[in-house]
Amino acid sequence: MEAVAISIRLVIWLTGIFSPVFCDKSTPNIALPDVSDKIIDPLFWKNVASQKIHSFKQSSLYGHMYNTINPPKNMILFIGDGMGSSTITGARYLKAANLNRSAGDVLLDWELWPTVSLVRTFSADRMTTDSASSATALLCGTKVAQYVVGLAGVKTCCTCKSFDSVQQIKSSLILAQENGMSTGVVTTTRITHATPAAAYAHTTDRDQESYPKTSPYNSSFVCDDIASQLITNGVDFNVILGGGSKMFYQNVSDVTPKVPGSRNDDRNLLEQWLQEQQKRNRRHKMVFDSEELKQSNLADIDYLFGLLAPSHLEFDIRRRNQLSLSEMTEIAVKILSRNPKGYLLLVEGGRIDHAHHGNQAKYALTDTLALERAVNNAARQVDADRTLMVVTADHSHVYGVVGYAGRRTHVLDVDESQRANDGYPYLISAYINGPAGLVKEPRRDPSTDRIFEDDYRQQALVPLGYSTHAADDVPLYATGPFSELFHGPLDNTYVAYATMFALCLDPYTHEPHCIRRNASFKESMSTCHLLIVITYFFHRFVL
Template sequence: MTPKSTFSTRFSSALWLLVIFILAGCIAEKSEIGNSVDSTRLNQAENKSDSPKKNTVTAPKNIIVFIGDGMGVSTVTAGRIFIGQEKGLMGEEYELSFDKFPQLALVKTYNTNAQVPDSAGTATAILSGYKTNIGAINVKPDADVAKMVVSSCVAKSAPPTLLERAKKTGRSVGVISTARITHATPAAVYGQAVDRSWETMADIDPQAVKLGCKSLSHQLLENTPDITLGGGAQKFTPEQLTDWQEKTGHIYVSDAQSFRSAPKDQTLLGLFTPSHMSYEADRDETKEPSLAEMTDVTIDALAARGRGYVMMVEAGRIDHAHHGTNAYRALKDLQAFDDAIAAAVENAGDDTLILVTADHSHVFTMAGYPKRGNPILGLVRTPDPRGEGAGLDPALAADGKPYTTLGYHNGPNVREADSPALTDNMVQAPDFLQQTAVNLSSETHAGEDVALYAYGPGSRRFSGVMDQDEIGQILADLIGE
């Protein structure tokens, strides 16, 4: 055996050892993968036994449903960065209050007759547990919408509302919205209407009036939650409100100061603005309470009643700012929503289930290749590895002009060839309206799934891909009529 062959034998032995080590490593790794598959299966099995139809988990005493109207996933991501940057961070790493919730699901939002839904049909699904036509609130769907309009005042044909379910179990009820309180989402807690526009008697189809249909404002005063806070005083006549107070002894307030001093152990209705409440960006603290304040006060007031409670809190104006393609106000309202959820997590007890979801998405996009920490409302500046000074100029589109990270697929602001080039000052101004692609007078909802975040007892029942009406069915089960 030559030294060379000895070396080669030794080398090949070492090589074999190496091969054995690698193989052993692979096997070990494989078994680790095997373990992780097994544990995933275990989790799946656990989730299966915890199926939406079975009440196998501890039922919560209290339930708070937070609905960010129009808060699609792109809004959540952009809002997270927006808030992070307001706090002096780069933004992307920031965590919203509900980013920390342990349970997550994706929710299919379509209405029975619409691929891209509206808030009436989706709120019916979330709160009452069945899908219905676009524009209908707590009324069973019918292919013949015209027939629904003239024959649906038979209230008994619809399943109970969330308010009715909660009251039946002795629980207190709270409804909070930054929109008009007779608007589709809050109305779906307490009312029924074939057409979401039936906010006052004057809005109702004359044929339906003959059938005895009542406006949503009438229905609210007949089925009043314990605490009701929002906008929309103009949908009630002064006589309606006076009669209601005289007959019931309940309390009505119309400004923040009277709200703050009103006794909270009585039935309380607060309507702070004629129509929707102000966008958070424009809110006057002395006239309108914040969404977080309304949430916090209502949790205390309902908890003090001691019977358990069901609450719905809507950030109604994220949707409105998106319809107007004003990303700044949409994200400021998401910030106010996040504050309200943080207040609930802090203040509600361990026996409270908290859900955060959206009714539907918007055609709101976050795109281009902006560098890390680029102002979320700003012009796109790309990360550029080529060195000093690179990336200081905005990226240019094919027309030679800068563009923003945030935009909308449709809406009123299509930029024409002769539109002036966008500047940093223009796009970061609060009133800037984002660029759109398809020219529509109002930006529209979007049809992709939305996220649902859950925390507290019963939260494990919300996971995977869910149809939106399953949310309402699980709520009904957890409330336990």
């Protein structure tokens, strides 16, 4: 094991020596125009992204790779909700402790990937983003105000009104569907929650998950809730896996779980989804139970709608009878990979964020490790030469790994190397603000608390009912063909356009690499047709 640690340090040392040789020449320092008037204009962010993509194509190093390697056929975008750099550090140290190793001896799997960058996350109206505006940036390529999902040109949130088709921005997943690719969304949150909603919904209020809302401007106009938009806009997703079944119905029926739903309009959207699939004569399945899904024959399913909990799925460490994020991702890849034109899959470890909001570091770090297992499992499952994989976060959190504790100290323990001015040690995992902050009472000695319990709330400096997000840039890791697109500091809107470019989606359908990509489909389909013919003759004349 010590040899592994030495090897890692050697790689880092060699990288420092040879990076001037192998890295491309630096990009000119081009100042961004004043975005105050343009920040909600999708065209502005498209132009910014296209300039960076053009630099990639013209680069002396990456340009050669662009012109020679096969472009990606598939892509998986992993989002750790709230997984900032401090969370990655904490999860890495927890992984080391779980392996009885010292902090720094092991890395998370994606930290070994060849491309790493930092992503700016501010929204159109706040320096610190929420998940709705950041997911819209990552999937749709434009800045929006807080709480807004999939709508361009909206300066404020939460007002129900009609929006034209120009304002309703298509996500990269919808564009992939229009290009004949298979698509899927996998999450540990409700499928109508902010991040997955950006894949298909258009609303000024992310909280409008299941309640239709009447416009203050026109009492006869009703804004569609996010759940109903999944049925109308997301009917062509091949895989939908997550929680939130109660958002889709009010009363229990033959096609719903046996617990009351949360809708107030008597609509049964689950029944509507089944009708839409039957109308299209598709091989489909709706499932609410993890065990039933495990026993299903995936070869018979082209369209899967799995809602495995009434609300969010459990934190991974509390999971008993629910599929893990890794298992759900594996199911999705098995279904999506049958398409010779490729697939685009969004996978969200969404409950990292919920844990941080509650100052519950153990939940956050173990859910980060659950995301790592999903990434690791997918990496073994996919065609590495044709699959681009990206891991990033939508925003950071006010969690930190602090102090000067020894490397053998558990990341959830106290730092005994020094005492605070009140005479007590302090926690290595701590928060700037949140519900564990004290108002008018002195700080307790954390070493006497149950600090290793799953649901323990780490101490916070400022008392708030709900811990806030943080504005620091978040890491991005990429591997596979065209992973070099993500080289250097990025805006979160760039992730959407880099996805569209790599997969030859609108507006990049006529790029030179798309000819090679389309040719590979024809070869794959010809091989597929040949296998079908051989199989037919074998069964017809041999058996």
